[in-house]
Amino acid sequence: MLLAVLSWLCASLLVAVGAGKLPEAEVQIEVLHKPFLCHRKSKYGDILLVHHDGHFENGTVFHSSRNEGDKQAVWFTLGIREAIKGWDKGLQDMCSGEKRKLVVPPALAYGKEGRGKIPPESTLTFFIEVLEIRNGPRSHESFQEMDLNDDWRLSKQEVKTYLRKEFERHGYPPNDTLHENMMEDIFSKEDENKDSFISSREFTYRHDEL
Numbered sequence: 001m002l003l004a005v006l007s008w009l010c011a012s013l014l015v016a017v018g019a020g021k022l023p024e025a026e027v028q029i030e031v032l033h034k035p036f037l038c039h040r041k042s043k044y045g046d047i048l049l050v051h052h053d054g055h056f057e058n059g060t061v062f063h064s065s066r067n068e069g070d071k072q073a074v075w076f077t078l079g080i081r082e083a084i085k086g087w088d089k090g091l092q093d094m095c096s097g098e099k100r101k102l103v104v105p106p107a108l109a110y111g112k113e114g115r116g117k118i119p120p121e122s123t124l125t126f127f128i129e130v131l132e133i134r135n136g137p138r139s140h141e142s143f144q145e146m147d148l149n150d151d152w153r154l155s156k157q158e159v160k161t162y163l164r165k166e167f168e169r170h171g172y173p174p175n176d177t178l179h180e181n182m183m184e185d186i187f188s189k190e191d192e193n194k195d196s197f198i199s200s201r202e203f204t205y206r207h208d209e210l
Helices: 002-011 085-090 140-146 156-169 176-190 200-204
Strands: 028-033 047-055 061-064 074-077 099-104 124-134
Touching (some): 085 124, 140 200, 156 176
Antiparallel strands (some): 028 099, 047 061, 047 124, 099 124
């Protein structure tokens, strides 16, 4: 039973609850190219390989993955704030080979503080090409189901609460001792930095599974 629930915990896809959240600023999305054949579309939890160019409102380029640094496309996991919120919102439902233009308002980019060469309150434009889409090793939806206070990390109490709910959902009586032991086993495997929390990245992303 322990192995079955642990396996279910890490692999099942649950619908995230979005009720009660205030509406956010929106990303302007323009599809520049879409391939004729599309075998799958990107979703939260997927790992995307992308090339991107970033521009300020005046057209100045502040970064280009094709022309700067190591001139290589970058991998990132969609939906876990590994990139700015504007990317998480604007790169859903894309096909491999698709190109999009995203106009990202400050609230979904670097906000009032800015970052590095990005001034505060900057609206940014990105030209992004998705080269490859791979299944993410963990489910973003499952993480959201467990993250009761929406702080993008799981406490031990949140994991125990989730286990208790799953036992009840499948017709098993609560067992606090078992839930405690299962929770400790999960944290021993997933809490990589041993801070007593499982972050969205620790739960969703594993480099060795690429």
